[in-house]
Structures are given as structure tokens and as C-alpha cells.
Amino acid sequence: MYKTMRRLPPLAAVRVFEAAARHLNYTAAAAELGMTQAAVSYQVKLLEERLGVALFRREGRGVRLTAAGEQAAPQIARAFDTIDAAFGRLRSETEAMLSVSTTHTFANTWLAWRLGGFQMANPGLGVRLVTGDQVTDFAREEVDVGIRAGVGPWPGLARDMLFPIDFTPMCSPGFLARHGGTIRPEDLLTLPIISPHDPWWPHWLKEAGVEVDEDVIRPGVRLDSQAHEGHAAMAGQGVAMLTPFLWRNDLAERRLVRLSDLTSTRGYGYWLVYPEERRAVPKIRRFREWLLHEIGKDHAAADSPAGRGL
Template sequence: MRQLPPLSAVRVFEAAARHENFTKAAAELGMTQAAVSYQVKLLEERVGAPLFARSKRRVTLTEAGRRIAPEISRAFDGIDAAFSELRSEDESMLTISTSHTFANTWFAWRLGGFQMENPGCAVRLLATNALADFVTDEVDVAVRAGRGDWPGLEAERLIPIDFTPMCSPVFLERHGGALAPADLLGLPLIGPQDSWWVHWLREAGVDVPDGPVGRGLRLDSQANEGNAAIAGQGMAMLTPFFWRHDLAERRLVRPFAQLSRASYGYWLVYPTHRRNVPKIKRFREWLREQVDSDLKALMAGEPTGDARAAGVAVP
């Protein structure tokens, strides 16, 4: 059985011995000079010999200190080398977890840009609606929908979750071209069980009871609902941020200007203690830039001539 002194004190001694200066050691370790002096004193009491000779202006290693300092430095170098291989492996792969909707409507189309900017870091995307476990799933970061209240995790809001009915231009034309909100109750709806329908219709002044607003196609994600709407299968309640390009290219249209908002948003989350891991920091900065760029483009979007002629509101 090893009879080791407190490793925290050994670590302080190693830094102080390299600098032969308690102030510089304190700056390196993020400690106060008094804390460094205290840890060195604890170690000296443990080994039963002074390791530094102290004067008013400086400290110098004693003979005992000089004898053990190189060995301790080499030991710390060995520990650092042992962990550096793991750090290198960790830095070479970024694993991201997110929902099917975020992955398939927006994320997967842009993630290659991060890979190109960081060729030394492979990227693995896990699309699942289940919450990732950052330990057992070996996930680095996640994008989650919610209120941002996940204990033990840092949460940075990316976008608010807003929504409005959308459909294909052909579907809109087939049902008269111009609609009132109450007309939606008589149309084929995609995801009629979604509470967003009741929320949006009530804000539009339509009196609807709680529960499904009608019968229609039920799919497992907004990504699939949007694609069904593009195919002309009904009216879907969608988030414009995810469908900006489809709106701009007229695969989808917005029959109404009203945009409702829930109390939820999409958040970038990661363990607090890993905030400054280089690959996570680079990814956070890249993702923030991508999201902000698309939000600005969405806010600045103008209706096309065809949309104006049809009386269609688009972002």
C-alpha cells in the first residue's frame, strides 16, 4: 500500500519548486500566496523536513527539496502524458444529441460546415427524442426543446419556439386561396392532436375546446409533418425558422400573418464543468453564429410577388 502525502500539497510543492517563488506558483494554480504557503507547510510537516528556506524576499529549495523536486516533476509529467492520450481522443470526436425535428429540418443541413472548419474533429450526430445522458451516452453537447431548466447543465437559448399554419401552394389553391382562421377546422390537418393548434386558433379568435381540433394525419415529428405539408397532404402547424428555405422557394406558404409562441425554446446544453473544453467552445461559437445568421435572414425576409398576389403571409 502506497503511503502518499496529500496530492494537493504535492501539486503545490511541484509548482513552487519549479518557480522557487510562492507568488508565481499561486498565479499558476489559481490560489492565493497564503494558500500555497499553507500547503507547503503541510507537506513539510508530513515528510518531517523543511523543503524551502524562507527569507523576507524569497524562498529557495533546501537540500531535501532539491532532492525530491525533479522526481516529483517527472511523476507529474508522466501523469500528464497518461491523460494527454485520452484528451487527444476526446478532442478528435464531437458527439451531439438532438431531436429528430431539429436534426432533420435544420441541423443536418449545416453541420458539415463545422466539420469543414474543424477538419481534425470528427462529428457524430445522434437524432433522438429521448434526453441524452451525458455520462452513459458519451454525449458532449445536446440541443433540447424545453424551458432550459436541466439541473447540472449549462443551457444557452438558441431560438424561441413559435408556430403558424403552413401548407403547399397547391393545397392552398385547392381550398380557395384565401382562408379565415375558422376555416382550418374544416380542412385536413396534419398533427391535429398537437396542442399548438388550440393555442394558435384561440389567439386567432376561434372558439375551440381542449383536445384534438379534428381528424387528420398524425406523425412523430415536425420534420415529418412539414414534409407531408409540402406533399400537399394537409395543413401543418410549423416553426418558420426550420422551414425558411421552403417558404422562400414556395414549397410551403403561410396563409396567415399570425405567429404564436409557446414558453419553450431550443437550447444548447452541456455539462457545466466542460464549458471550456476546446471542441465544445468552438462548437458553441459556431452554432451561435449559424443560428443568429438564420434568425436575421428570417426577420428580414420579404414576400415574393406570387405570395402577395395570393394574399399569403410569409416571413
């Protein structure tokens, strides 16, 4: 079923008419709308020409509504009230919910464990966590902020560096004990490796002085995120290449152990990103301040011997 196309006059002119009808003064209407008096007069004239009827008549320094204007004004005012209420509900719902997008790894190893603290500090704000490794499209998705891995920059987005992504081999204490209590870098060429297809492996091994043939495909369990790799390592399934910052608690509590002091990086980092024009939105500002504070606290703890798992 097709609806008849609306024959609406220019909405800018209708908005001017509504303000002028309330104030019965073009100067006051202009001040409210941030326009000149001449612009208000022009928009009213444009609307009258479009409708073929006069809406105002001059009276001293002000104006009065004609019979046609008096008939239209209350209906237009109610229509604007309805529009304002509709958008007001949307504004209220939007401000009452913060939507955060991040990777499976960051959600599972860090954010999900702490996000409740932010919500408790902001009891009037709901928080929704969306996880996925695809890049968020802020123009199309209902997401307020993203926490993503990469090198940046991203056009149109403000960004805050959270921490660099570095990596080093880790395994469970039980796995280490089963292999003599010490695993040298060259031993990793023959031991069970988790996600051996990961390009971090040859990068770290070369920095450790071990020559590797990158064309040789090694057998092993292949997992799709560092979160899964870390848990597989804790289960004793092999050695995983992991980011120490994300596994600080597991290192401190000896669920994981590092095999070397050497950490490598390929220039990636974790970043908080959000549309540049939304920088001052209160809920985004509060989340940014909270996140940077919490990351800073964990950075300090991660630099301690216990946090490094040493």
C-alpha cells in the same frame, strides 16, 4: 478471478515525493505544486511514517535522497509519466471531437444542413451529431453541447437563446390549390390535419378567433416530430402546425405555404446549453460563436418577405 487490493500510500503524498525527488528542494517542489514548504515537509513525513523508512535527508539548504528514496524515485517518476500519458491521450481525443446533442426536428430542418460548414472551418476537429428528444444528462453522457427546446433555466448549465418557437399552419401549394386556393382558420376544423393531438392547434385556433372543443379527438395522422410533420405537409397529406424559422427555405422555394400571417407561441425556445464550468473550452467556444453567427444570419433572412413565404 479476484485481484488483490492495492496497498497504496496516500497519492497526494506520493505526488509530493515525486516533485521533491526531482528538485531535491522542498521550496521548489512547493512552488511547482502550489503548496507551502511546510505542507511539502508534512506530506513527505506522512509518507515516510506510512512506509516506515526515511526517503530524504537534509543537506545544507536542500535535501538528498536516501538509499530507499533513490530506489523508489525513478519507479514513481515512470508511474506518473504513464498516468500523464494516459490522461494526455484522453485529453487529446476529447479535444479532437465535438459531440452535439439535439432534437430530431432541429437536426433535420437546420443543423444537419449546416454542420459541415463548421467542421470545414475547423478541419482539426471531428463533429458527432446525436439526435433524440430526451434531455441530455451531461454528467453521464459523452456530450459537449446540447441544443434543446424548452423554457429553461437548467441548473448548472450555461445557455444561449437561439430563437423562440412560434408556429402557424402550413401546407403544400398543391393541397392549397385542391381546396380552392384559400383556407380560412375556421376551415381547419374540417380539413385533414397532421398531428391533430398537438396542443399547438387549439392554442393557435383560439388566437385566430375560432372556438375549439379541446376534448374532441380529431382523426388524422399522428407524427412524433415537427420534422416528420413538415415533410408530410409537403407531400400534400394535410395542414401542419410548423415553426416558420425552421422551414424558411421550404417556404422560400414554395414547397410549403403559410395559411395566415398569425403566429402563436407558448413561451418555448431553442437554446444552446453546456456545463457552466466548460464555457471556456476552445471547441465549445468556437461552436457557440459559429452557431450564434449562423442563426443570426438566418434570422435576418427569415424576416424578409421571401423567407416568410409571403
